[in-house]
Amino acid sequence: MTTSRTAQGARARARIEVTAAIKDEARRQLAADGAAKLSLRAVARELGMVSSALYRYFPSRDDLLTALIMDAYDSLGERAEEAHRAVADAGPVRRWTAVCEAVREWALAHPHEYALIYGSPVPGYSAPETTVAAAARVGRVLIDILRDAHREPGMAEPPLPDELRPEAERIEAVLATDLPPAVTAALVAAWAQLYGLVGFELFGQFDRLVEEREVFFRHAAEGLARGVGLR
Amino acid sequence: MTTSRTAQGARARARIEVTAAIKDEARRQLAADGAAKLSLRAVARELGMVSSALYRYFPSRDDLLTALIMDAYDSLGERAEEAHRAVADAGPVRRWTAVCEAVREWALAHPHEYALIYGSPVPGYSAPETTVAAAARVGRVLIDILRDAHREPGMAEPPLPDELRPEAERIEAVLATDLPPAVTAALVAAWAQLYGLVGFELFGQFDRLVEEREVFFRHAAEGLARGVGLR
DNA sequence: GTCTATAACGAGATAGAC
C-alpha cells in the first residue's frame, strides 16, 4: 500500500500497453489472413514474445477474438455517436442518414473488423453474451433519433399486420425502445438492411455494377429512413 | 477412336462421379472448418485418394473453391426460379415475396454455402469473372417480376434524385433490365437489403431479438417490394 | 503476485526423398 502507488501504476500501464500491442498485431494478422487463421503463436512471434506469455493477457485464442470483436463494436459505435453529435440539430432524416453513412465509412475504413463482427461467423468460435451489449451501441443511436422524431408530429407509423404484432411487441420489450412496436420492428428490419447494403459494397457484390457508391448509398439510406416512418 | 465409345463414356462417367465426390467432401469440410481452411489434402485423405490425384480434377484449391461457388449460385438460382414458377399466376407482390422467401430458405438450408457466396471473402481467394453470370440468376427472376408488373398499370416508380440519375442509368445499361432506371436502381438496393435480412438471421444477429423469423422476414420482404414500386 | 521463458503434449499440415 505504501510503496506501490506508482509501481502498481507502472505495472498496470505496462499491462495496458502490452495488451494493446497484442490486439494491434492480431488486427494486422486478421487483415492478412482472416479471423479463421488468427494464431496466438504468430502474434507472439511477431511481438518477440513466447506464445505462453500471451496467456497472461488472454486466457485463450477465443478470448483474444472476443476482445477484438468488442473493440470493433465499440469503435463503430463511437463513430456512429460522433457522426450523430455533429448533426444533432438537423432534422431526423438527416440525422438518420448521417449515422448510416458513418457506419458505411467505418466499414470501408476497417473492412476486416467489419467482417469480424458482421460477416460470416468464425468457425469454431462462439461469441459470449458480453458482446451483445457492445453490438447494441449503434442501435441505441438510431433509437434515439426515432424517439426524438416520434415526439414531434409528422412521423408516419409503418404498417404492422396483425400476425406480426405480438412479435413486434416482444422485440419492443427486449430493446426497451419506448417506441410503438411497429416502429421498433421496422427499425430492426432497417438495421439488417443497412448492413446488407454495406456488406454488398464491402464484399465486392457491387463490383462492376454500382460505381457512384456514396450517392447510391445515401439514397438507399433515405429509403430506409422512410421505411421506419421518418419524413 | 475405334474401341472407345463405351470406354470413353465410362471414363467420362467416372470422372463426373469423382468430381462430385470431391465437391461433396469439400462441402462437408466447408461446414466444419470454413472456407479459409479448405484443404485439398484433407479432402483427398477423406476420400482415400492421394492429394496429387485431386489435381487431375481441380488444378488448384482456388479452382475447387470456384466450383463450389458456382454450384452454390446455381443451386440458389434454381431454387428461386422454382419458387417463382410455383406462384407464376399470382400478383407481383406475392411473386416477389415468394422469391425472397426461397432465398431465405435456401440460405437456412445451406448456411455454409451461403456464407461462401455472400459472406466475408475468403482470404487469398479472388473470384474469377465467370462467377458473375451465375450470381445474376436470382436477380434475373426479380427483374422478370418487375418487368411484368411494369407492363400493367398501378406500379409506382421509386423516387430518383437528379444526383443519382446518371448512376441509375448506368446500372440499367449494365443489367439490361429494360426497366426505368429508378426501378433498376431501387432493385439493386433492395437486393442488397434482402441479403442483409438473410445474413442477419443466418449469422446470429437476430439471436435473442427476433423469434418469429418467418413472419418477420415476410413482412420485411413486402416492404422491399414496396420499395421497388410493387403494389 | 505478476510476468516471462522453457519444455512438452497431441494434433495437424507440409516438403521431399524414395
Place this chain on the structure above:
DNA sequence: GTCTATCTCGTTATAGAC
C-alpha cells in the same frame, strides 16, 4: 503413391526473475 522428417498450432506445467 508412400514414408518420413520437419514444420505449425493451442494449450499446459513448471521454474525462475522481478
